[in-house]
Amino acid sequence: MSAKEPETMTLETFTQGLWKDNPVFVMLLGLCPALAVTNSALNALAMGLATTFVLICSGLLVSLLRNVIPKQVRIASYIIIIATFVTMADYGIKAISLELYKALGAFIQLIVVNCIILGRAEAYASKQKPLKSMINGAGMGLGFTLALLSLGVVREILGSGTVFGMQVMPDRFQTWSVFVLPPGGFFVLACWLMLFTWIRERKSKQEAI
Amino acid sequence: MSADHSSMKLVATLGGIAVFSGLLLSLTYEITKPMIAKNESEALEAAVFEVLPGAVTRENYLLDDVGLQKVGEGSSREANLYAGINEAGERVGFALSGEARGYADVVRVLYGYNPETQQVVGLRVLSSNETPGLGDRIEKDPAFQENFTALDASLAHEITTVKNGEKTEPWQIDGISGATVSSKAIGKALRDSTHEWVPQLHAALEGSLE
């Protein structure tokens, strides 16, 4: 159906991705990076910011070119545009810190196939004005970062007793290594989701009363 | 006819975008290349200095059938071992790499070898995926690192890993209790690597002495 272009830009443009349509917790997209790199808060943050960068840049470019690109090669062009920015982020991180680069592994490059980005390009940026797409992209990116951090912080505290590498637990604290192992990623995300469902259920129950 | 025309447009748009991103990327690449190279060489240097106590500068070498050849920075040939030079300008030893399967994945190590004393004088785990809190103690555990200050690598005896607290000989590695598999992997990595390189290295060194 033809897209209407709401001209006005509201706060909603930005906050949409933060909470209501949070890519990880609500839309369950981009789960691979969300689980793979969140065994430490720092990795989570870096991954989130890199994704945000790509979201903003690709949003801008796709939006600028929205009237030029023919329908048939839409997806192909978007992928190329996104891949370009991802490669830039990749080299950027490598130039900033090799250690961080190693920790994130191939997942920076895998941002290309992160469904959030293509989804945004297709559903939003290709229909909206550049500034708006950028702001929405930033919101989405920050929502993603927030989700990653809420996974990363929990996993790092429990699994290593640290946050951003700083010791926060007492010396004799028994670390729970399961949380930095792969199963822990699944468990923590499952717990967050259950928490949200629980809160939602309680709210709707209270409303019913 | 119009179909052909639209096909042309498709190809042109796609091509245009591709060229644009090609340009953007090669720019990025050119800008970040020196930074990355610097990062990499710093990281390598740090590792070499760590496994060769006393070293302050590094020389890159290629050891192959021809013998030991020095390779300069930025040479097209890849170095496969490094020498550490101390403040006095003397060579304190060579840094070599080795690998073996650990508990979860392959463990890669860089170790310092002193040809004079025929000892391993330092070790650093370059990459491993061992269990946090258990296997990953091979990277940080100071008691375990103690093993590699003067480990006999003379090939007269095989380097072996023994149970925690049972080390009696200079060529034995005192394992970490509860992480036998990982400890043994380090032993195997050293054993295999020294078997391969040490005779070659000595032959090449003798050759260069002559």
Next chain:
Amino acid sequence: MSEHFSIQHFLRGTFHQGIHPPENKHFTAEKPIERLAFPPQLVLPLSQHAGKASVALVRKGQEVVRGEPIARADGFVSVPLHAPASGVVKDICLMPSARGPMVESIVLDVYAGDPQEVLYGTEVDVDAIQSSDLMQAVQDTGLVGLGGAAFPTHVKLSVPEGCVIDTVLINGCECEPFLTTDHRLMIEQAADLVAGTRILMRAVGAKRAIIGTEDNKLDAVEAIQAVLKKDDVVSVKAVQTKYPQGAEKMLAKALVNREIPSGKFPSAVGLGVFNVATATQIGQLLPQKQGVIERVVTVTGPGIERPGNYIVPVGTPIRFILEKLGFQGSARHLIMGGPMMGGTVSSLDTPITKGCGGLLILNEHQLTTEEQMKRYPCINCGACVDACPMMLNPCELGRMAHKAQYEVMAERYHLNDCFECGSCSYVCPAAIPLVQYFRVAKSVNRTKAAAS
């Protein structure tokens, strides 16, 4: 009892799986068949059989004589009805039936003090009847399968196109606990049984017949053997005592090792299967050209004072039988048929029909304890899978029924092959009402299919 655990027992033929509930036949197994008095009123549903209901031939107020036809068959899959007693037709109206709905029934006021002799019927030489006319002769008797299904017997005699029946199996297993009707018949009326069997063989063109019974009824085997000739084409064979050995599919497997294909009749593998009582009735009625007017019913259970095997006119209300035989206790759990497959009746006015071979009265001496009845979720124990004689997977079926996935049950888990024997429910430690689930599922599927 101990003979079931002899080596011989295990050498006897049987089918796969199944169960062995306590037999409880001792209440009535030794009791000879007796005649019960006539009740003052009989209720005769026009539909006591599978197929189309009969059409009444009598009017309100009309006098009838015992044995007189009072309703005619309405088409091929239907049978006539005969007056079980002399009396006057009080009404033709809706009356409660065992299955629940009200059904059109003839209500007959029985003449008290009447000698109740059968005045109807003529002697005929059965051997003289052409085998092609046998079917009609059987239909005229109003006979339906007395093994429980009440399917008109003459219909079973018409061999479908392309099938050849080589063997008649006479089903004397009576695998349901408590019931002893067939057992007593085999002992007391063995000659009629064998005579009836021979007529059935002739009617379907079979070369041999096997009377099969469970090995807890070896006295019946002896009784039948006594009336058989040497090298007879009719033989008698004991199979393992196991529930549901009496289901025709299981019996075919046990006696001649043939498997009746899913959704098909025994004729597909060259078999004709008839119940012992059915065969006996043929042996008795055909030579007299009479109709079915009474049947042997085992009245038993802890709730009855004088349990036994009784000849009861068709149409006798349960209330009358209970009054006569002494009802004990207060809880009323009245089962028509056996405890495994029989249904409870909702009213004491429900009449005994042609297909009913047992009346089981349970009072507060429950057969099951509270602990056994407590419902748990299915624990996947697989007991039902190991019990189902059809090799279905009641566990999976039950879980699907719990979520109302009836169509999947039929499509992928062979729901329609379940013949509701109840073995699965019997063994289930979680007390899951599996059979009940399956009945509901089938019924829903049927309704849906009929609607579309």
Next chain:
Amino acid sequence: MSEAVQLKTSPHLRGMHSVDKIMRHVVYALIPVSLFSVMQFGLSALALIVTSVVVCVGTEHFFCKRSGKESTVSDWSAVITGLLVALILPPGFPLWMAAFAAFVSIAVGKVFFGGLGYNVFNPALVGRAFAQAAFTVPITTWTPGMAHRRFLEFIPTTLTPPFLKPDFEAFRVWVESLKIDGYSGATPLAMMKFDHVEVDTLELFLGTLASSAGESSALLILLGGFYLAFRKMLNWKIPVAVLGSAFILSGIFYLKNPEIYPSPFFTVVSGGLMLGAVFMATDMVSSPVTPIGVWIYGILIGSLTVMIRLFGGLNEGVMYAILLGNAATPLINNLTQPRIYGAIRKRKEKAV
């Protein structure tokens, strides 16, 4: 007396078993094993068992009440889970960690999936697997059995305060003070795997060596198993398939190279295989129901155990083998639906 006629549905008879009766008898069958573990490891084992059972039952009760349902603890299944969790942990395992493992086993392993009958994995093993991944070091720290002061004092690690690391230094001092000859802190399986030292099979069978709390006496476990199998409360095919396949597979390797591979007898009675085969692989909720499926499941578990023990990084793999078997259960069920009566001929007919 004016009671109405009761309408019920057939069958009107019921078999003898009920769920709670079966579960209760499994508990009976586990009692000798538990008593033996207390005899062997003393106070610590007792505390471990009590903690684990109390936490399991408490967790189940708590969640039932929370969701406003009737408490289901009376079906005894939580007691089994609690007992088994305790029996597969090292005897000196800190109680707070054991409590956590027990909590996970019921909360994640059972309640999460809908409670009794719906869990797809064996709850007790979910608890242990979680503990094994979370507390890798404490769960691989073993205590010698039959220590002479075992009824007087706890193993030092047992009473570790919640959330703290156990004090291994104190533990070492304590073990040394026992002055047990040649004790190395390794279980027979570890000795086999890493040093190729095979412990006498008879000793294993009777259970006098270092091990988890309840797995040491193959004899008592078998006795319990026989009892349950005899009462038809346990599917005997599963333990037979597990132990048989493990025996045959390890026998093949043993014949190939007896120097480095353990004998099949050792394989069958060592580690958790016996307990796992008899009490845990047989958990009906998480195992297949089909007649053939049961054999496949057992063989899968037996051979996975041997493969992990011989070629994996772990010296014991029963737990993982059973969990993988549980995971494969729906597939196995799906692929091994029994041929129903009267079905094959249909196919033949079609072919004709």
Next chain:
Amino acid sequence: MTAGLLIAALFMALLGVVLGLVLAVASRKLAVEEDPRIDEVEDMLPHANCGACGFPGCRPFAEALVKGDVPPSKCTVSTAEGVASIAAFLGVEAGSAEKVVARLACAGGKNVARFKAAYQGQPSCRAAVAAGGGGKACAWGCLGLADCEVSCTFDAIHMNAQGLPVVDEEKCVACNDCVLACPLDLFSLMPVSQKLFVACKSLAEGDQALSECEVACTACGRCAADAPGLIRIENHLARVDYSKNALATRFPIERCPTGAIVWIEDQKFQKGAAAKKIIRKEPLPILSEPNP
């Protein structure tokens, strides 16, 4: 550096052109035709897949719509706007359909109708019917075990305090599920304009019927007497001939002594002044039979 740039640009250009060409050619050579409108129409449907339209699901209905075989209004679940937008999209008439709802032909709640036996088993009407009819004295009457309530995916049926299902006409979309679900065939789908309704199916004769249920149709004939042609008595039961629905008035309900015939308005079964006033709320005791 420029060389690097050039090579990169060249490579990418080549890549872009080659891929573009391959895809362009392929899309022409390999394309498969399917009417794209089907997807769009399917998107506009409510995705209830309820079958009320007479098709197995929304997609087959969409196919039929695109072919023009059926009018969009056949979908009873769609809102008026939904139907209109599909009609607009396909350029056809929306068609018109009167609202149809499910109605229950039984008014015998627990307070007025007796049970003669106590059913103990699965709480499901169908299961109860299989167990000797379910135990209700009136063999035609609602058992109140809520199979219909469970079957209604639109939350339009709720059991009332007397154990009778009540249809919420706003929510009912006439999907036919409850009609199929009730083992006693008590539901039928009727246009809302048919307001006169016999809420009883009992074929039992007068006194018998009354002894089973206080609001049963006794076939007394009073309603029929005043509305000849519209209502007739058949098999001990009053029947409304809806082909003469235009003649229907509230009058017959004023004549009915039991209240078996009702006038449905505002979602209520309205009874006449002559109908017995039953204020009892508690269930009648189970009919007990004397001990033999």
Next chain:
Amino acid sequence: MDPNSPTFIFLNAFLINNFVLAMFLGLCPFLGVSGKIKTAGNMGMAVTFVMLVSSICAFGLNVLLTRFDLEFLKLISYIAVIASAVQLVEMTVKRFSPALFRALGIFLPLITTNCAILGLALFQTAREYTFVQSLAFALGAGAGFTLALLLMAGLREKLDLADVPSVARGAALSLMIAGLLSLAFMGFAGLGG
């Protein structure tokens, strides 16, 4: 076992470092298409096939890129070529075998933009696998994905019939099962070492 042998590479990607359960690759389709065993099987086959295609494409491209010193174009050319190749396959299948398309083809577009496929290409390049090793890697990863998907689908089908508490229903349930599967797969750690 030699860590560089194709057999080991296969085993590693299949069980030890299972693509989904240990490496977190391809989670979106893993959670999305694991509802029914039959679909899962088809999906697994489709993924394995695409992995082979992508592995071969990536191997060829890598040779080309190294030759011209264009490693920085690796990502962009991989994704473009793989996506096009898959689209080509999809169109071919749709045209010539509608039956196969219905079974496998519908998954193809879903798979194209997926971590597991691109991850495979990137990892094989980073680990400098030879052609044979790459094929073994692709097959192992595909088989591992299929296995995980089948197990998951079986469990989810079973749980469809369970009374799962409302908070746990939906994605949380799938994730928890995935976590437990991942826990169980830890048993394969060190296999063949």
